[in-house]
Amino acid sequence: MTVVEGRTSQDQQKAYQDGAYRHGYTVRVSIPRIDLWIAAFLGLRRQDSAVGGVADPSSLGMSPVFAFLCSCALIVAALAANASRLGEGWAVPTFYCAIAAIFLPAAARIIHPGASRLERLALIVIVTSALFVVRLIRAPVAFIDHDEFLHWATVNDILEAGRLFLPNPLLPVSPLYPGLELITSALVNLSGLSVFAAGLIVLAAARMMLMLTLFLLFEKITGSARIASIACLIYMGSSTFLLFDVHYSYESLAIPMLAAVLLASESRRLERGDTAGWPTFVATMVLIVALAATHHLTSYFCTSLLCGTAVMECLRQGASAMQRRQAILLASIAVIAPVAWSKIVGNPTGSYILPVLAGGIHEVAQLVSSSTSTRKLFVSDTGALAPAWQRYLTMAGVALICLGLLTGFLRSLVFNGQHRNASILWPPTRWRLWRSSLLQILILVTLAYPLSIIFRLTRSGWEIGNRIGSLSFLGVAIVVAVAVAAFWHGASRGWLRATALAAAATTVLIAGVISSEGPRILVPAGYEVSADSSSIEPMGISAARWTREWLGGEQHFATDRINRLLLSTYGRQKVSTTLESGQDTGIAITAADLGPMERKLLIDSGVGFVMVDLRMTTGLPGVGVYFDGGAQDRNHTVPLQSSSLLKFNSEPDIDRTFDNGFMVIFDVGRLGKTRQPAAPPRRTGEPVQSLGRQDGDLR
Template sequence: MTVVKGRTSPDQQKAYQDGAYRHGYPGRVSIPRVDLWIAAFLGLRRQDSAVGGVADPSSLGMSAVFAFLCSCALVVAALAANASRLGEGWAVPAFYCAIAAIFLPAAARIIHPGASRLERLALILIVTAALFVVRLIRAPVAFIDHDEFLHWTTVNDILEAGRLFLPNPLLPVSPLYPGLELITSALVNLSGLSVFAAAIIVLAAARMMLMLALFLLFEKITDSARIASIACLIYMGSSAFLLFDVHYSYESLAIPMLAAVLLASESRRMEQGDAAGWPTVVASMVLIVALAVTHHLTSYFCAALLCGTAVMECLRQGASVMQRRQAILLASIAVIAPVAWSKIVGNPTGSYILPVLAGGIHEVAQLVSSSTSTRKLFVSDTGALAPAWQRYLTMAGVALICLGLLTGFLRSLVFNGQHRNASILWPPTRWRLWRSSLLVVLVLVTLAYPVSIIFRLTRSGWEIGNRVGSLSFLGVAIVVAVAVAAFWHGTSRGWLRATALAAAATTVLVAGVISSEGPRILVPAGYEVSADSSSIEPMGISAARWTREWLGRDQHFATDRINRLLLSTYGRQQVSTTLESGRDTGMAITAADLGPMERKLLIDSGVGFVMVDLRMTTGLPGVGVYFDGGAQDRNHMVPLQASSLLKFNSEPDVDRTFDNGFMVIFDVGRLGIAGQPAVPRKRTGEPVQSLERTDGDLQ
């Protein structure tokens, strides 16, 4: 660029060269160059001065004050949860406010450069512990979420039989990946605790391990404790973080194990000397194998990350031959371990995952071609519209994440360069000069986040979007953190900008919780039809326990999706599911008449008892289905008919064994077998419990 001499001062000439002036005339300010603004916005040139901290790294700072603030917010959360059980309308907004109060003050302190490394780590662990207590406040004495019952059944089988791989009709794949259940059952046997108490201890340890591993991992790949702590904050904004990933489910243990694998892998790369990295390689291999027997999807995702890292390590200039060999070895083990384990246990994941994936992709294709209507956003399957504040917060959270990705994607790649004057337009001789291959892979993983949003717009693909979104947040967290530290906050030392950014991070957190749980985050005052945690209540539990006491264990039941959870865990009964047998017994229960097809379905399924819940006639299903979600169990416009559920009363070879006024158990063991006693069980002669209801009418 040519500078016109003699007409400008040295400062003006410097400004001209930097793009602040277009013309060399004194006193005349030109239009700023848009290309330089875009370059600064996208982060095309590295700026290290904006990402560091300024405090003593060994100081705990104000962490004790923030711990006290979190405890006060937890008191509010407990009051809100109790108010929800009493039917108070203010309970859910107050609960969300308590979550925000836990997060916001600590987030502002972490984003501010004045916090030390030790204080940042302490604040991350304090907020993590407080948010885990939120999960306990929501369900303090027992499991209430759908997936928890599936794995509770598996751990009960292990404890009672003393061996693995017993069939679980609720989730046939669960016994084949018993990592979580093995740890829980070991703790139960050693301590004498209940399964619920042992599970809470395991989940709490896993959650703390996850955040500690993520902090150390992000710190290693960015060489910045400030960026690492901000990335941990952003990761908490994942829709699965607050509740889903602390359910008693195998993914809740698998995600921390994945973080530990990545941390060990990155520690291996940073070891001095080729031989020094082998101990961490061995540790990584052990963790990879343990992950392979814990959760299928997470182990496949781990394989993808390590394979991508190995490719990038082979391309990276400056990597030693031994580092490349170790990266290839870890990638090979990460691929072999889950595939080999799947083959050993009978390859169950194909029939379990592929149909869901195929259905989601099909709906996305129809959505793109505009040949089908999308899932109605913020509208439940019962037709209830989410409150306006929840809708606006959710959209704001997604928009903030997208803005962070826009300003952090290229900036993260530039930040990963080995030279301080690196830019995205490196000279060809420097294109492969990056510090961390894993950071490059995590940046590329963020491309899956928009895909997860598209899947969430469909009905069948919502679960896929939820899982993909939570895994992609490993990359989203670090990319957005780089954008926050290097661009949005910059070199500011004041509290105003840090507080504003903390408010934005809090919006992302609350938006993630809303997108996952919505208005049903708390247990309501009354029973809700087929609404998972909102349908778990004492009446159903007592009925399940009655079957265990009076009918004996291991009877074969056909019932709806809620009561089979209770029968399998509290009643220790066998239940009929489409996943296990391929037969949808719900069709026989909801049919208007017990015809030959319905009889054959029950007989072929080996069903001995049918439990019908007449509360299903009072409303539409909260999750869209009453039973297994077959063709006849979707898109309900009206509730089920009581006359259809009670048709068994008129059958001569069916006896009514239990009736508490809302729930009825029919003995169908004599269907097709003439002359057999109705209830050939260990205890007979007890009078049937009934509240005098005529057939088809609920008094």
């Protein structure tokens, strides 16, 4: 019996079978199988090798043209930022469009396989520089974001006192991890620049260091400049990339240092001989120790990566005994350095991190058990709903990342294997045949990305999810880049597919910015109540400077969330916070009456002055809290009452020291002091005894 094989349409198959059966043939028709298509979609069985270009590696290509386009987009961004200060409604959408115009053309060129390595690197530098200028356009003359004030206060302490580890009530853990502040204060002393100018220089250098290091790292562990450049683009889609990670905060320096540690560790592995790699190995150890003294969370994440890499290196077939020993030694140093530093500075991170983590996990457990979120998506704490285009773009960005992970996760594992065009599932002997242990760990890190999305659905866990998301993007970037280069684009030489993928990457970038900043990306025309950067304005700054000029520094103040930032930096005053004392003085300020409990709270906290801002009576807080975020603070459903804030006027032992119409400073230094008994009638010729200046008396 003869066997006939073929692939035809359904009608042709039936007609052909009828004729074949009449002639005594057995027909075997090959029909496409859905399981093979799914395997190809997920990257289970094979890996496309179209991951590089054929252009002249020394050519800059079209990068000068893209630099000109970025400069034009920055002009539009500057006009939009100025329009926002004038109250124009089109400012925020235009600002986002300018960011997209910076990113999209360069992304299309980078995704296309025709770009050279040098051109890709030049485009990464151009886009990185332009996006940093976006940060300057948003805040060109001073720090305006909440976390920046916390570290600015620490720099001021170092510059004025000439020593480290002075207490910072705004963020007690900040002086204990002074890497960023040390570099800034050194630059200020050497150059005479202001803290703001020196901080911008440090941030710009750190941002450029991050992207160049990531490019070299991704290129080293994948062997492809195309995948490395696409991964850098995807990493820019992290919600913290555009603004949060260029705030003057210790994480902005720590993440570039983390990338440098990973690159140095991989460079060590590529050195030939047992001794040639030791200088790089020592440099890696120095970087690990420096990172441990710069930021706690990033240091812990670095420890996890290096420990995971050591485990993978021990499991990897073909790894030499020297490579395994060095990986274990490096992981051991990564464990010892942050633990030892934490012990030296007094174990500050437990009480700082654990309550936040516990609260976030508790709300996630409630979300899983009851399927109801404690946080309304796209709704601010004041009840304002985000515009529809922001909501849809944010959801589209998350969906695109998930699609990239779906098509890139297994494909990246295959790509990292020693047998590129083979299944990773069979035979089992191939499970341990990977080329880069670090790449294997970064691929597994992407599993934390869905966890970050879950945390973002809760109020307490939002910040946790934001931090997890930014760190997990080190893996997300490379997995999605493999999916783009090897599956979604491949070896296509056309521009249509590259442009469509660049538009998808731009959507991810804009979605990340919206999820982090939303409508408050620009400074508004008017003051907003307790809205961080939208609440920093000249009147509050002027009042803070007045306190330093007329009251002197280091006076103990109790005030709201925004004014304590200004008092601590511009006024150089000591402010009361729950992080330092564990007592929420906001309860005494917002209470209807100044009763015994409120008096005791102010006295026990050592407060000498109370500053109240009557603008808090005009609206609910933009970030959800007026003061420290205690239980009572979050229970406000209506704005504060002016009678509560001004109750100090009726107290005989409290003086009204300052009043500019909206902001009032009360001298409460005599609360709890025993009154002097009345002096007996003075006899003729008896000199008058001077009582001297009382505490807090300005006379």
